[in-house]
Every structure is written in C-alpha cells, then in structure tokens.
Amino acid sequence: QSALTQPASVSGSPGQSITISCTGTSSDVGSYNLVSWYQQHPGKAPKLMIYEVSKRPSGVSNRFSGSKSGNTASLTISGLQAEDEADYYCCSYAGSSLYVFGTGTKVTVL
Amino acid sequence: EVQLVESGGGLVQPGRSLRLSCAASGFTFDDYAMHWVRQAPGKGLEWVSGISWNSGSIGYADSVKGRFTISRDNAKNSLYLQMNSLRAEDTALYYCAKENFDYWGQGTLVTVSS
Numbered sequence: 001q002s003a004l005t006q007p008a009s010v011s012g013s014p015g016q017s018i019t020i021s022c023t024g025t026s027s028d029v030g031s032y033n034l035v036s037w038y039q040q041h042p043g044k045a046p047k048l049m050i051y052e053v054s055k056r057p058s059g060v061s062n063r064f065s066g067s068k069s070g071n072t073a074s075l076t077i078s079g080l081q082a083e084d085e086a087d088y089y090c091c092s093y094a095g096s097s098l099y100v101f102g103t104g105t106k107v108t109v110l
Numbered sequence: 111e112v113q114l115v116e117s118g119g120g121l122v123q124p125g126r127s128l129r130l131s132c133a134a135s136g137f138t139f140d141d142y143a144m145h146w147v148r149q150a151p152g153k154g155l156e157w158v159s160g161i162s163w164n165s166g167s168i169g170y171a172d173s174v175k176g177r178f179t180i181s182r183d184n185a186k187n188s189l190y191l192q193m194n195s196l197r198a199e200d201t202a203l204y205y206c207a208k209e210n211f212d213y214w215g216q217g218t219l220v221t222v223s224s
Contacts, residue, residue, distance in 0.1 A: 001172050003154070036211060038155070045205060045214040046147075046155065057212060089155050091211060097160055097169030099145070104154035 004029065004090055004102035011108040017078040020105045022090035023071060028100055030071040034093035037066055037075045041086045049088075050075060077107070085109045112136040112213045114206050119218030122196055130218055132189040132206030140164075140184035142209040146191050148202035149217075158204070159191065174200075196222045 005023040012018040022029065022037075029035055035053045038046035048057050050066035053073060063078045073092070077084055090102035118130040132144070146158040159170045159180040168180055179192040189206050203217040 003156075038211070040155075045216055046211070047214075048210070048212045051210055051212070087154075091155075091157070097162070097167045098171075099157040099160060099169070101147075101155040101157055 001094065001098060001100055004092060004100055006088075006090060006102040006105045008103070009106045009108065011110055012077075012080045013110045014080055014082065016080050017076060018080060018107065020075045020077075020088055020090075020107070022073040022075070022092075022102045024073075024092055024100070025071055028071075028092040028094040029068065029073055031095065032093045033068070035066070035068055035073040036091045037064075037073075038089045038091065039084075039086045040089065046089065080109055082109050112208065114208065114213055114215035116204060116206050116215045116218035119204065119220045121221045121223065123224050124197060124222055126196055127192070127194045128196060128220060130191040130193065130204055130206075130220070132215060134187045134189065134206075134208075137208070137213075139187040143167075144182060144189045144209065145207045145211065146180060146189075147205045147207055147211075147214075148200075148220075149205070150199075150202040153202075156202075161189070193220070196220075198222050 037050040040046045053068045054066040065076045088105045113135045115133045143162045145160040161180045177195045181190045205217045207214045
C-alpha cells in the first residue's frame with residue numbers, strides 16, 4: 001500500500017487553469033473508477049470535490065473537474081480563485097476493502 | 111444534516127491502548143460503510159481502516175494491521191477504533207468518514223508520547 005504520487009505544489013494566477021496529477025498503479029487507480037479528490041483548508045476537515053473519477057457532488061463548483069488515463073488521475077481547477085488555495089488529495093480504491101490516499105498537493109494562487 | 115462526531119483521543123504512552131468512537135447522525139447509519147482516516151501533524155491524509163455496513167468486509171492499512179481493530183454498533187449509530195500497541199508514529203488527528211468519504215467529522219487528536 002504505497003501512497004499515490006502527487007506533485008508537492010502547483011501554483012497559478014487568478015483566472016488560470018491548473019491540473020494536479022495523481023499517479024498510482026494498475027492495482028489501484030488503473031483498476032477502478034473509484035478515484036476521488038478532496039480539498040482541505042488549514043485546520044479544517046477534508047471536503048469531497050470529485051468522486052468516481054469525474055463526478056461532482058452537489059454544491060461543488062463546476063470549475064472543478066476530474067479525469068483518468070491509465071494509472072494516472074487528474075484534477076483540473078479552471079478559473080482559479082483565491083479561495084481555491086488549499087491542499088488537495090486524491091484517493092483510490094485498491095481492492096479487497098483497501099483504500100489509498102495521495103501524497104497531497106499544495107495549491108497556491110499567485 | 112449529516113453529523114459525525116469523534117471522541118476518545120488523548121495523550122497515551124507508547125505500547126498502551128486507546129479506543130476511539132464516532133457518533134453518527136442525520137443518515138441511516140446501517141446503510142453505509144464507514145472509515146477511519148488519520149493525519150499526522152503537518153502531514154497528509156492516511157486511510158487507516160474501513161468497515162462495511164454489516165461488518166462483513168473490513169480492511170486495514172498495513173501500518174496498523176494487527177494492532178488496530180475497527181468495529182461498529184448499528185443500534186447505537188456508532189463506529190469504533192480500538193488501537194493497541196500504540197507507537198509514536200500513530201500520533202495524528204483521527205477522522206471518521208462516511209462510505210464515499212463524502213462526510214467527515216472534525217477529528218479527535220491522539221498523541222502517543224512518554
């Protein structure tokens with residue numbers, strides 16, 4: 001059970017688009033369409049932003065979108081806003097009732 | 111409104127035990143799997159354990175397998191984590207989360223130190 005690999009940091013200017021990658025293996029990301037993404041502001045609990053690769057929960061801005069190709073999932077934030085500055089984590093089902101989170105990415109709005 | 115409230119955290123010596131609880135409300139508890147996820151100070155999220163609605167399927171992270179036991183009491187709408195043989199590296203904020211990680215509690219802090 002190794003953590004999924006994410007870039008440590010990604011930055012962008014307001015209005016720009018950024019993409020965060022999440023690389024796993026054929027045993028987790030590559031095998032299941034059960035990748036989700038979470039936003040976490042300092043001192044707060046994580047918030048679900050994307051589930052089942054590309055689905056958005058009610059209330060989440062459509063500026064957030066998800067995709068997957070092979071063993072790598074991606075989260076794209078378009079029209080970057082100051083409030084998007086936070087840590088982001090991916091998570092994948094890994095079979096046999098196991099889950100694995102990503103290493104986390106700090107998003108900075110310049 | 112879905113609410114998850116963790117309790118039971120605290121300061122404990124290495125090698126000792128602690129039992130965490132998570133009280134759920136606002137949804138039909140016995141319809142959903144539940145999870146424990148932890149976050150060490152300044153670090154990322156780590157999935158710890160998950161349990162199906164009927165306790166028939168249970169999974170543990172390698173880091174806690176053999177030391178931690180997850181359980182639930184559907185009659186009490188409660189989730190538990192029995193933590194034995196605690197180590198310094200188990201120090202973290204422990205969250206409980208609903209099945210698809212769509213709802214999270216605010217966490218309970220466990221500190222393992224002599």
